[in-house]
Amino acid sequence: MTDYQLPESLAQIREDFLALEQRDRLLLLLEFSNELPELPARYADHPDLLEQVVECQSPVFIFVEVDDADRVHLHATAPKEAPTTRGFASILAQGLSGLTVEEVLAVPDDFPDTIGLTEAVSPLRIRGMTALLGRTKRQVREKTAA
Amino acid sequence: MAVPVDTSPRFSEYAHPERLVSTEWLKANLGTPGLVVVESDEDVLLYETGHIPGAVKIDWHTDLNDPVQRDYIDGAGFAELLGSKGISRDSTVVIYGDKNNWWAAYALWVFTLFGHEDVRLLDGGRVKWEADGGEYTTEVPSPARVDYPVVERDDSKIRAYKDDVLAHLGNPLVDVRSPEEYNGERTTAPAYPEEGTLRAGHIPTAKNIPWGKAAAEDGTFRPLAELNALYREGGAGIKDDDTVIAYCRIGERSSHTWFVLTHLLGLPNVRNYDGSWTEWGSAVRVPIVKGAEPGAVPTR
Numbered sequence: 160m161t162d163y164q165l166p167e168s169l170a171q172i173r174e175d176f177l178a179l180e181q182r183d184r185l186l187l188l189l190e191f192s193n194e195l196p197e198l199p200a201r202y203a204d205h206p207d208l209l210e211q212v213v214e215c216q217s218p219v220f221i222f223v224e225v226d227d228a229d230r231v232h233l234h235a236t237a238p239k240e241a242p243t244t245r246g247f248a249s250i251l252a253q254g255l256s257g258l259t260v261e262e263v264l265a266v267p268d269d270f271p272d273t274i275g276l277t278e279a280v281s282p283l284r285i286r287g288m289t290a291l292l293g294r295t296k297r298q299v300r301e302k303t304a305a
Numbered sequence: 306m307a308v309p310v311d312t313s314p315r316f317s318e319y320a321h322p323e324r325l326v327s328t329e330w331l332k333a334n335l336g337t338p339g340l341v342v343v344e345s346d347e348d349v350l351l352y353e354t355g356h357i358p359g360a361v362k363i364d365w366h367t368d369l370n371d372p373v374q375r376d377y378i379d380g381a382g383f384a385e386l387l388g389s390k391g392i393s394r395d396s397t398v399v400i401y402g403d404k405n406n407w408w409a410a411y412a413l414w415v416f417t418l419f420g421h422e423d424v425r426l427l428d429g430g431r432v433k434w435e436a437d438g439g440e441y442t443t444e445v446p447s448p449a450r451v452d453y454p455v456v457e458r459d460d461s462k463i464r465a466y467k468d469d470v471l472a473h474l475g476n477p478l479v480d481v482r483s484p485e486e487y488n489g490e491r492t493t494a495p496a497y498p499e500e501g502t503l504r505a506g507h508i509p510t511a512k513n514i515p516w517g518k519a520a521a522e523d524g525t526f527r528p529l530a531e532l533n534a535l536y537r538e539g540g541a542g543i544k545d546d547d548t549v550i551a552y553c554r555i556g557e558r559s560s561h562t563w564f565v566l567t568h569l570l571g572l573p574n575v576r577n578y579d580g581s582w583t584e585w586g587s588a589v590r591v592p593i594v595k596g597a598e599p600g601a602v603p604t605r
């Protein structure tokens with residue numbers, strides 16, 4: 160896998176974080192947090208469709224869609240009192256959305272450890288994002304296993 | 306030059322009412338020379354979304370813990386941290402945070418390890434501040450650096466290590482985790498599976514009083530009579546002259562209980578076992594009890 164190339168969207172996010180000082184990385188994470196879109200109405204009305212990511216320190220729920228063109232869309236919701244978790248979800252939602260099933264499944268499981276946030280938020284907290292990525296990939300596998 | 310204490314009648318029943326301030330008091334005293342307000346949260350970004358005007362941020366993980374060893378920062382590190390936040394040795398520090406002041410209490414406990422004398426909690430934390438119409442700003446203050454003396458941590462009085470707990474067995478122990486963790490049904494706290502252990506259960510003889518029971522719905526501490534019912538006769542059975550150790554998973558929730566027992570009930574000999582279950586539940590050959598009963602002191 161030495162020739163593996165991270166999809167452009169994720170590579171750009173990583174580059175943006177790594178270009179900043181630690182303190183500014185937190186502010187960029189806050190920007191992501193604020194950009195987390197509202198759930199589409201069809202899910203907001205159906206909490207039963209959402210999966211809770213229990214590894215995160217605050218309640219966060221995700222739902223993965225795979226469209227007819229085999230493109231992945233990640234939806235997530237977390238309370239405003241949990242900006243770090245919202246930020247993690249937003250990074251993945253923006254970084255993964257529109258990628259193909261194959262591309263999403265190929266994203267390294269340790270991607271969250273590589274974007275320069277471990278020191279800014281602490282290794283313990285970054286594990287919440289690892290869990291989000293893991294559950295997203297599992298949902299993608301389940302939804303394409305037909 | 307300490308800032309005058311909050312004389313609200315509802316605090317006067319506690320043993321050390323000077324350890325609490327109300328939202329009204331804080332609104333009236335913001336900007337008073339000698340007062341520094343500190344926010345300490347579980348969520349590392351919450352401060353950035355908006356905080357009490359003038360408040361500085363201290364993060365339990367990235368600021369108060371040593372980045373390599375499982376321990377707190379040392380005297381030099383603490384002096385550097387506080388000096389950079391504009392806190393002097395004689396500053397009045399008021400700490401507040403999310404989750405019923407869970408992390409704020411933890412920060413207060415660490416401040417106490419270094420003997421910082423005047424450190425108080427904002428009763429109810431962020432939730433109460435918001436409910437009472439308190440203002441937030443995203444403007445981060447840049448306090449002028451001050452000299453904070455290098456004072457070595459005193460771990461002997463309010464901190465317990467694993468061996469201290471072994472020697473303590475037979476005296477009151479309070480396990481402040483959820484019943485599921487206490488019973489041994491799970492090796493992690495609900496919603497915190499990343500802090501797991503190899504074994505589940507509790508330390509023999511520990512009584513289970515989940516920390517959150519000390520907080521009312523609005524996040525403030527419960528009245529003294531209710532706290533007494535929880536921890537003294539009829540509850541955990543703690544008496545005035547007992548030595549007590551509280552623990553949880555990493556020592557944060559039990560800091561909240563330590564604050565209640567020490568400053569609200571006025572018990573003089575309470576220690577927090579910060580190694581807590583993440584150490585005990587993975588340690589070799591320490592006694593463990595599973596199930597809802599406290600269990601007995603092991604005979605060997």
